[in-house]
Amino acid sequence: MVTHDFHDSSKAGVELAERTARVLAYVDPVRESSGKVEANLYHETENPQGIVDLCMSQNTLISDVLLEKLNQPDVMRWEEGMLVYTERNGARRLRVALADFLTEQTGAPKPLDPDKFCIMNGVTGIMNLLCFVLFNDGDTLLCPAPLYYSIPRDIMDVAGVKIYPIKLSSKPGPNGEKPFELTVDHLKAALEKATQEGHKVKGVFLVNPNNPIGCVYTREEVLTYLDFCKQHKLHVLMDEIYQFSNHDESVPNSSVLGIPLDDMPDPMRTHVLYGFSKDFGIPGSPLGALYTWNPDVLKVCVRLNDFQQAASSVQIPAARLLEDKDWLHGTFFPTNLTRLRAALNVAMETLDEIGASYVKPRAGLFIWADLSKFLAANTLEEEAKLTDHLLKCGVGLSPSAGYCGGEFGWYRIMFAVPPHRLKEGLKRLKEACLSFPATT
Numbered sequence: 001m002v003t004h005d006f007h008d009s010s011k012a013g014v015e016l017a018e019r020t021a022r023v024l025a026y027v028d029p030v031r032e033s034s035g036k037v038e039a040n041l042y043h044e045t046e047n048p049q050g051i052v053d054l055c056m057s058q059n060t061l062i063s064d065v066l067l068e069k070l071n072q073p074d075v076m077r078w079e080e081g082m083l084v085y086t087e088r089n090g091a092r093r094l095r096v097a098l099a100d101f102l103t104e105q106t107g108a109p110k111p112l113d114p115d116k117f118c119i120m121n122g123v124t125g126i127m128n129l130l131c132f133v134l135f136n137d138g139d140t141l142l143c144p145a146p147l148y149y150s151i152p153r154d155i156m157d158v159a160g161v162k163i164y165p166i167k168l169s170s171k172p173g174p175n176g177e178k179p180f181e182l183t184v185d186h187l188k189a190a191l192e193k194a195t196q197e198g199h200k201v202k203g204v205f206l207v208n209p210n211n212p213i214g215c216v217y218t219r220e221e222v223l224t225y226l227d228f229c230k231q232h233k234l235h236v237l238m239d240e241i242y243q244f245s246n247h248d249e250s251v252p253n254s255s256v257l258g259i260p261l262d263d264m265p266d267p268m269r270t271h272v273l274y275g276f277s278k279d280f281g282i283p284g285s286p287l288g289a290l291y292t293w294n295p296d297v298l299k300v301c302v303r304l305n306d307f308q309q310a311a312s313s314v315q316i317p318a319a320r321l322l323e324d325k326d327w328l329h330g331t332f333f334p335t336n337l338t339r340l341r342a343a344l345n346v347a348m349e350t351l352d353e354i355g356a357s358y359v360k361p362r363a364g365l366f367i368w369a370d371l372s373k374f375l376a377a378n379t380l381e382e383e384a385k386l387t388d389h390l391l392k393c394g395v396g397l398s399p400s401a402g403y404c405g406g407e408f409g410w411y412r413i414m415f416a417v418p419p420h421r422l423k424e425g426l427k428r429l430k431e432a433c434l435s436f437p438a439t440t
Contacts, residue, residue, distance in 0.1 A: 098119075146405035347367050
């Protein structure tokens with residue numbers, strides 16, 4: 001749930017621009033919780049009484065492997081070309097390496113075009129700029145919910161674009177519909193309802209693999225979503241930032257980039273977002289890439305990219321990582337996926353012990369778990385009490401209040417942390433749930 005609390009800038013004696021009201025009005029329960037974690041972060045020796053962070057989606061489980069690679073002199077060395085301005089659409093070396101990497105990984109039938117990329121300082125920046133370019137202030141995007149909690153902020157603060165959540169149920173639906181399954185019927189109903197309520201719906205925002213559910217849409221499902229959007233002339237923003245954190249080998253890659261262009265319902269309104277922060281565990285050095293078949297969209301994004309260029313000192317080392325295929329396929333990805341699977345199993349064991357249900361993720365760094373059995377009532381207030389109790393017991397989780405789903409008591413539990421830290425965090429989670437005074 002999003003609450004609003006407008007800030008009176010006159011108290012500081014300075015009036016801000018009216019558009020800043022929407023920035024200050026947005027209150028995010030997830031970031032509030034993670035802020036409390038960051039203020040007292042757990043450390044095994046330096047702060048053992050601190051709060052274990054199972055809230056923030058960042059993969060520290062693979063940090064040792066990544067650091068060993070990045071600390072090699074040939075990876076982080078400076079070159080003369082890194083001292084001057086890079087191309088507006090990103091360093092060509094990175095665009096070529098990324099095109100080759102994504103062509104191989106997605107099974108694209110034809111090589112991706114390096115010149116259809118625009119490199120920026122992270123997927124958040126891409127979301128912001130793409131919405132600024134595609135939509136007018138006040139336009140609306142449909143997005144299945146529970147949804148990644150920062151989407152409403154990322155598209156609203158600058159571009160002034162709204163999110164209309166398509167609230168999916170945790171319960172099985174008609175015709176064999178699975179929990180949290182997105183169907184074209186959901187898209188149709190949401191479009192009709194949003195339009196009736198006065199929204200100008202101009203697009204659909206999808207995350208595949210999904211955050212926070214951890215599901216992976218099938219190729220067939222993706223095509224039905226794209227076809228629906230073509231029928232209604234809606235843009236599709238497809239966020240594929242967790243594309244290679246797929247730890248279920250039985251699930252095939254379903255990236256839009258792997259679809260033959262002739263089969264793409266509406267390439268001119270289809271835009272793909274990818275970044276290094278999740279699959280490669282480097283959110284502290286934001287780096288993202290937009291791939292679009294629309295030359296007009298690309299032209300404007302490149303022109304505006306001066307405001308959010310990624311540093312050459314980040315782009316070139318990233319290119320070097322992608323170019324080392326022996327390391328990627330022989331060390332990095334196998335180690336990462338093995339560790340993710342092991343960590344997921346540990347998390348599921350704890351949830352099974354306390355009798356909490358969950359959606360077994362196929363991909364991602366987290367598990368979407370139902371802790372509502374510990375609440376006295378399915379309300380925002382009761383969930384807030386449990387969130388606070390978890391923090392007091394030394395573990396931070398992301399509460400469903402920030403995910404716009406409407407079913408309280410669900411939490412995103414991040415498991416991509418070192419084993420000893422995960423074990424401690426889950427121990428505290430179990431103790432907190434079993435000691436929570438649900439009757440008060």
